[in-house]
Amino acid sequence: MLSLIGWIAGCGRRYDYSVHPPKVLYKTPSKEALHTLLEKQLGKEYVWAEEGPDAFDCSGLTYYCYGSMNVKIPRVARKQAKVGRLVSTDKLQYGDLLFFDTTAHKTGQITHVGVYIGDGKFEHAANEKQGVKISSLSDPYYQSRLRLARRYLPDENATLPGFTPLKPLVIASGDQTPARCEKCFQAPAKVTAEHGNQYIQIGSFRGEPNRAWLAHVKAAGYAYRTLYEDGMKKLLVGPFLSREDALSVLPTVQREFNPGAFLKKLETRK
Secondary structure, three states: OOOOOOOOOOOOOOOOOOOOOOOOOOOOOOOOHHHHHHHHHHEEEOOOOEEEOOOHHHHHHHHHHHHHOOOOOOHHHHHHHOOOEEEEOOOOOOOOOOEEOOOOOOOOOOEEEEEEEOOOOOOOOOOOOOOOOEEEEOHHHHHHHEEEEEEOOOOOOHHHHHHHOOOOOOOOOHHHHHOOOOOOOOOOOOOOOOOOOEEEEEEEEEEOOOOOHHHHHHHOOEEEEEEEEEOOOEEEEEEEHHHHHHHHHHHHHHHHHOOOEEEOOOOOOO
């Protein structure tokens, strides 16, 4: 869920943003195993492009939990939403994955995922401030943005020995890693800092942003700058000539890199 980078590099901790399949802890998937896995992740940190075991983004959490049960699913939410069995959202069972559109204008894109845990609630890696938590589908925000659900576990009346884990999927490298963005979108016309003051904030850091991720920003065609504010270093994409220009790009940035990206206006230098 770098912010192209939507993460906070905390307390000197170093993160490896390549994809690491989790160790298989349970040879056979079950609701009991999933419950144990989910319970252990509550309260852990949200870090974009991480799939555990110490920190997660939204799809990293689901990738880790199911992978730990010997069920191999894609790494990113929009791909997870294409496998498994499609189920009606009024017939949810424990362990179903819930997919949401968290874009500003509800564009229909899949940008967030959580795990249904019963009683109208789901567990998810929410954002940088809240980490891994439990939320309710009765929350108007999530209720209005829920798009579909997928099932990977056997039905409640199915016998576990008859359940065959999903076969490993062959996924292009550009789909495995959320930061592969060379052809994700077209950059707007170049605008210099002298006459543009609209930016999109995509990450906050203690310390310096990872150089590899900055290279991805450049590869996507964006100019960027860093800003030290409130004891943190902020990574900003831009500038854009107008708020409208920035708004036109914001949904794409949120979809491809960080659902929490937002507009930030800076005072024009004189």
